[in-house]
Amino acid sequence: SQQGEEDPQALSIQEGENATMNCSYKTSINNLQWYRQNSGRGLVHLILIRSNEREKHSGRLRVTLDTSKKSSSLLITASRAADTASYFCATASIYNFNKFYFGSGTKLNVKP
Amino acid sequence: KAGVTQTPRYLIKTRGQQVTLSCSPISGHRSVSWYQQTPGQGLQFLFEYFSETQRNKGNFPGRFSGRQFSNSRSEMNVSTLELGDSALYLCASSLGAGEIKGGYTFGSGTRLTVV
Numbered sequence: 707s708q709q710g711e712e713d714p715q716a717l718s719i720q721e722g723e724n725a726t727m728n729c730s731y732k733t734s735i736n737n738l739q740w741y742r743q744n745s746g747r748g749l750v751h752l753i754l755i756r757s758n759e760r761e762k763h764s765g766r767l768r769v770t771l772d773t774s775k776k777s778s779s780l781l782i783t784a785s786r787a788a789d790t791a792s793y794f795c796a797t798a799s800i801y802n803f804n805k806f807y808f809g810s811g812t813k814l815n816v817k818p
Numbered sequence: 819k820a821g822v823t824q825t826p827r828y829l830i831k832t833r834g835q836q837v838t839l840s841c842s843p844i845s846g847h848r849s850v851s852w853y854q855q856t857p858g859q860g861l862q863f864l865f866e867y868f869s870e871t872q873r874n875k876g877n878f879p880g881r882f883s884g885r886q887f888s889n890s891r892s893e894m895n896v897s898t899l900e901l902g903d904s905a906l907y908l909c910a911s912s913l914g915a916g917e918i919k920g921g922y923t924f925g926s927g928t929r930l931t932v933v
Contacts, residue, residue, distance in 0.1 A: 739921045746906055746929070748822070751921035794861065804849060804914065805874040806922070808861035 710738075710795045710809030718815040725782040727812040729795030730775075736803040738771055740780050743792045743811070752780075752793075757800070787818045820845065822911050824925035831932050836897040839928045841909030843890050849873075849914025850892040851922065852884060855906040864907075867892050868914045896930075904932045 710731040719725055729738070737756045741749040755762045755771045755778065762769045768781040782789055792813045796806040823842040831837050843850050851874075852864040863876040867886035884894040890911075896903055906929050910922035 741921075741924075746927070748908060748924035748926045749910075749922070751923065754921050802874065804851075804866055804868070804912075805863060806851070807863065808853070810860045 710797050710807060712793070712795060712809045712812040714812060715810070716813045716815070718817065719785060721785060721787055721816055721818050723785055723816075725785050725789070725814055725816070727780045727793050727814070729778045729780070729809055731778075731795075731797045731807075731809075732776065733797075734800045735773070735797045736800045737798050738769075738778050739796045739798075739806070740767075740769060740778075741794045741796060741808075743794065745791075749794065782814075785814075785816045787816050790814060790816045822909055822923050822925035824907075824909050824928050826928060827926065828929045829931070831899050831930065833899055833901060833932055835899050836895065837899060837930060838893055838895045839907055839909075839930075841892045841894075841911075841925060843892070843909075843911030844923055847911035847913055847923070848890055849912045850886055850890065851910045851912075852892070852894050853908045853910065854878075855908060855927070856904075861908070864894065899932045901932050904930060906930075 710729045713728045739754045740752045743749045766783045771778045792811045794811045795809045849868045851866040854862045866874040870886045881897045886892045906927045908927045909925045
C-alpha cells in the first residue's frame with residue numbers, strides 16, 4: 707500500500723510554539739500534499755510539494771520532502787488556537803496522479 | 819466562486835436500505851473523487867470520475883457505485899447498507915486534466931449513519 711503514515715498521532719502544544727508533523731510513504735510519488743480538517747468537516751488543501759522539490763513555504767507553513775527517505779514534514783510556526791485540527795498528508799503516485807492516498811492524520815491541539 | 823456542494827449533510831438509514839449522495843464540483847472542474855472517512859480506517863478512496871467516466875476505483879465492494887453527469891455533478895450510491903457503512907463521505911473536485919496543480923477542493927461531506 708502507498709498509504710502515508712503520520713507521526714505523531716496526536717500533538718498538544720501551547721499557543722506560540724512550533725508544531726512539527728511527519729509523514730512517511732512507501733512508493734514513488736509525483737507529489738505530496740498536506741490537508742487540514744476541522745472537527746469532521748471537509749479537508750482544506752494547505753500545500754503541495756512536487757517530487758523534485760525539497761522545501762516549500764506558505765505563510766506560517768513549511769513543508770520539506772525527502773524522497774530518498776520517503777518522508778515529509780509539516781512545520782507550523784507560532785501556532786495559534788485556530789490551528790487546532792487534524793492534519794493529513796496525501797500522496798499521488800508517479801503512475802497515477804489522479805488517485806490520492808491519505809495518511810492516518812495527526813491531531814493537533816493548540817492550547818491558548 | 820461557489821465551493822464543492824454535497825447534499826445531504828446528514829442522513830440516517832436502516833440496514834438493508836440504499837442511499838444516494840450528491841456532489842456538485844467547483845464550476846469548471848471535471849474530476850470528482852469520493853472518499854469514505856471512518857475513525858478506524860481513515861480516509862479511503864472510493865472512486866474518481868472524469869468526463870462522465872470512472873477513471874479510478876478503490877477497493878470497495880460492488881455495493882458502492884457512482885456516476886457523473888455531463889455537467890460534472892456526481893452521485894454515489896450504496897445499496898444494501900451495512901452498519902459498517904456509517905461514515906463521513908467526502909467529495910473532492912479538481913480540474914482533472916493532467917497533473918493536479920492545486921490539490922483537491924473538498925466538500926463538507928455527508929455524514930451517513932446506518933442503524
